[in-house]
Amino acid sequence: MAVLVEARSVIVRRDAIDWAVTGGWEAFLQVVPNGTLCSDGRLARVGFMDSVEVRRFEADLEALGLIIEQKERSLDLAVVDPCTGPARPCDWLALGRLPAQDGTMIGYAQLDLPHLQASPVHSLDQVATYEGWTPALHRHVPLEQQEPLAPGRGCSAPLEPGRTWFETRSRQRG
Numbered sequence: 001m002a003v004l005v006e007a008r009s010v011i012v013r014r015d016a017i018d019w020a021v022t023g024g025w026e027a028f029l030q031v032v033p034n035g036t037l038c039s040d041g042r043l044a045r046v047g048f049m050d051s052v053e054v055r056r057f058e059a060d061l062e063a064l065g066l067i068i069e070q071k072e073r074s075l076d077l078a079v080v081d082p083c084t085g086p087a088r089p090c091d092w093l094a095l096g097r098l099p100a101q102d103g104t105m106i107g108y109a110q111l112d113l114p115h116l117q118a119s120p121v122h123s124l125d126q127v128a129t130y131e132g133w134t135p136a137l138h139r140h141v142p143l144e145q146q147e148p149l150a151p152g153r154g155c156s157a158p159l160e161p162g163r164t165w166f167e168t169r170s171r172q173r174g
Contacts (some may be wrong), residue, residue, distance in 0.1 A: 040109040098123070
């Protein structure tokens with residue numbers, strides 16, 4: 001399974017919630033500020049349109065005991081933009097995109113650890129979404145029509161269908 005990535009997604013490891021948060025999942029649910037929570041059992045994702053709200057949510061998660069970063073790398077949670085990828089380097093997250101029927105590319109994230117490698121995602125049925133979400137609600141344009149939003153920002157290096165964020169970046173360097 002995987003979780004949806006759209007807008008600015010805060011993606012939290014479920015094992016970190018269970019281990020570090022007093023009260024576990026129930027305490028985590030108390031600080032989720034909107035209705036975009038989805039989980040595949042390994043990751044929990046909450047989406048935001050505003051970076052100020054992302055920072056507030058990060059502060060709430062830190063207050064619960066989660067650690068945002070360690071040595072400039074994401075530890076318990078990652079902030080992910082569907083166009084540019086993770087805000088900080090993240091060794092435990094695999095990102096990719098799948099086409100919806102209308103050609104819109106839908107982003108997803110999976111937990112990807114050496115002892116627990118991510119399984120390929122071939123269908124949107126394998127992506128956990130929030131209640132009421134449909135591909136029609138997704139606001140991205142088809143991959144071939146994506147352009148950078150501003151110099152140095154945006155989808156200047158789009159993901160390839162069926163490839164993770166890391167695979168796409170590796171292919172672009174090589």
